[in-house]
Amino acid sequence: MGVVHGQEMVLNIGPQHPATHGVLRLQVKTDGEVISEITPYLGYLHRCFEKHCENVSYEQVIPFTDRCDYLASMTMNFGYVVAMEQLMDIKVNDRVQYIRVIMAELQRIASHLLATGVFGLDLGAFTPFLHMLRDRERIIDLFEMTCGARLLYNYMWVGGLSHDLPKGFVEETLRFLDYFEPKVDEFENLLGHNKIFVERTADIGIMPAEVAINYGVTGPNLRASGIKWDLRKDDPYSVYDRLDFDVPIGLGIKGTVGDSWDRFYVRLQEMRQSINIVRQAIDKLPKDGDVHQSMPKKIRPPKGSIYSRTESPRGDLGYYIESDGSDTPYRLKMRSPAFTALGVLNEIAGGWLMSDVLAILGSLDIVLGEIDR
Amino acid sequence: MGLLENRFDDNVVVEKLDKLLSWARSTSPWFFQFGTACCAIEMMAAAASRHDLMRIGIIPRSSPRQADVMIVAGTVTMKMALRVKKLYEQMADPKYVVAMGSCATSGGPYWQHGYHVLKGVDLVIPVDVYVPGCPPRPEALIEGLLKLQEQILEGRPLTRKTG
C-alpha cells in the first residue's frame, strides 16, 4: 500500500491563542489532519533579561530571575543564589538551607498543579483546573505569609533569605500537607484515569530517551522517557543529599514509555515526593539560626566564571555567570529548561493529528517567560 | 418625565434609553484574556476558584471578536506590539482596554534597558483603566474592572457628541 500525499496546508496557531501557554506562535504544516512539520516562532516575550543583568548589580538580578519563570519563582531564585554562593564561596547555615528546600518544594507542587491543571484545560477538562487552582491558592497563601508577595517573591538572597519564617508557618504548612496529600489521589482519579483524558494522551507524542537527551530535554519530560536523572539526586546541591526521596520515572502504564500521559503522571508523582520532602525538611529544620548571617554587605564576586545547575520544576536550570570583579555581572546566561523542551516539539509531534499538537504541547509544560527571557 | 410619571405599577422604573444601554454594557463586560506574561497567571487566578470573576458578570473569552474588554496582562514586546494593534482592531465596538500591571502601563521593570520591550501599551492602543502592580493582586484587577464598569456607566452611547 502506497502513501497518499495530499496538498499541504499551512496553519498558524498563535501568538495569541489560549492553548499556547502564553505568546508562542506555531506554524503548522499539515496534510489534511496529519502534521508534517511544526515551526515554533519564539521571542514574543523577549524581555532582555540578559541585557538587564549586565546593567544592574548582583542583588538586583534576583527580581528579574523571578519574572523569567513566573510559575516557579522560588526555584529561579534558588538556582541563582546557589550559583552565586558557589562563585563567592559562601556557606550558609542549615536553617536557611532547609527553609529554601521547603520553599522550593512547595513551589514545585504549585507549579505542577498549574501545569497539570492547564494540561487538562487544553484537552477540554475544565473542572480539574478549578480544583487545582483552588489548592494552588493555598500554597500561594503560605508564600504570601512568608514574604508578602503572591507570585514574584524575591525571597532567596545571596547568602540568606529576605525574611525568616513567620510565626505559625510550620503549623500552617503541615495543615496544608495533611489536606493536600489525599487530594493528589483525587486528581489522579479525576484526571489521570479519566477515559477521555487517557484516550487523548496515552501513546501520543512519544519521546524516546535518546531523542530527549540529544535535544537537551530535562526534568519531568526526560524522566517520563524512562531516565532516572534528577539533579537533586545526581548532583545534589543545598541539603538534598540529606533528604530521602524517590525519583519517579515514566513506566508506560497507560501506553508507551515517554508518551504524554507519562509526562503528566511523572508530575503527579513528583507532587507526592515533594510533600514527602517538605515533611522531612520541616522535621529537620533547626530551631535557631539567623537567616541574614552569611549575607555579604556588598556582593562583589572574584574574577571568574561558573556554570551551575539546579532542578527547577521544568528541568535543569543553568546559570552561567561571568564576573569581572565589579559589582555587576559581566555576562549572565540562563539556560532555560523550557527552551530546550520546546525545541523537541517538531520531532515528537510530526505525524500526529492536528488535535494532538495541543496535547503534546501541554504535556511539555512550557513557560514562555523562561523560553524568551 | 411628567407624562410617564405614576402611569405604571410600582416595579417599573423609568429611565433614559441612553442610561439603560450603558447599564447593560457595564454589567456584562466580557473580557478578552490577552495574557502575555506573569500577570496572566494572576488574571487566571482572578477568573478561577477563589476570586471568581464571573460572579460580577465578567466572563473570559478567548477570541477578540466576542469580547468587549481587552485585558492586556503582561509585558508587550516590539514583536508583539504589531499583533496587539491587530487584535484590538478585531474587537467590535464599543471596546475598552485595561492595562494590567506595570509592564503594560509603562514597561515596568524593563523600562530602562529593555530594548525589545514596549514602554507601555498606550503607545499602540488607547487604554481606559490602568491597574498598577507587579503583578497586581487579583483583588486589584477586580477593582480595576469595577472602575471600568463605573466608566462605562457614565457613557452616553446615544447622545450626539457636539463640537
Added chain:
Amino acid sequence: MSEDKQKLINDAVEKALAGDADAVNNIEDRVTRAKAKAALVKAQREQPKKEDSNDDASKPDEKEPPVSNNTVQKVSASLAAKFPKSLDGEQNSDWIQLKPENWFEIAKWLKDNPDFYFDSLQCNTGFDLGEGLLESRYNFHSMKHLHCVEIRIRVSAEKPDIPSVESLWRVADWFERETYDMFGINFTGHSDLRRILLPEDWEGWPLRKDYEEQETYHGIVVPKVKEGWE
C-alpha cells in the same frame, strides 16, 4: 577644569585616603569640593577591589573539586595528542580553549569517544570580550560518565565564523540560533540560521557591549519616551 584644581583634588584625595578626612572638607570652592568627594568615593571603591582580586587569585585552585579538573586535563591531553594544532593559547584547569577551524571534527570526537562520551550539550553562551573579540562557550555533560567540560572558542568580531555542531547535538540548533541572534556569531554549516528571539528585521546584535538600540521599530519608539520617570 583647570590643572590647578585637578591637582588640588588629587592632593586632597590622597590625603583623605591616607586617613586625613578633613583634607577634602577643607576645600573652599563648593564645586571643587564636590568633585573631590566624588573622586574620593571612586578611589575608595577601587581600592578594595584590588585587594579582592589579589586575595582571590589563590582561591580557585582550592575551591575546584578535583574531579572536574581531572576531566578537563584528561580531555585536554587527549585533544593535544589527537588534534595537535587545535588548542588555542595557554590552557588551564577549568576550561579548554580551542581554535575554531576543526571544531566540528573535535566535537564529533568528543561525542563519540567512549572515554568521554559527552552526549549532552548543556549550554552554549555567547560572549563579547571587548576589543573586537567574540567567544562561544560550550558546557558539555556526559550522562554516562557524569563528568563535565567547558570549551571556549574565540573569534574576531570582523569574521565571527564557528563551525556549527547542530547536526551532532540537536539542542545546539536553537542554542546557536540564540547566540547568533544576540552576538552575530556566524555558525557555518547551520541549516537554518535566523534570528530566534528578536524579529527578523531587527538591527544590531543586542548583547554586544557596543550595542545601541534603534530609535524606532515599525514606527514605534524604542527607547524610553515618557518624561519624569527617573
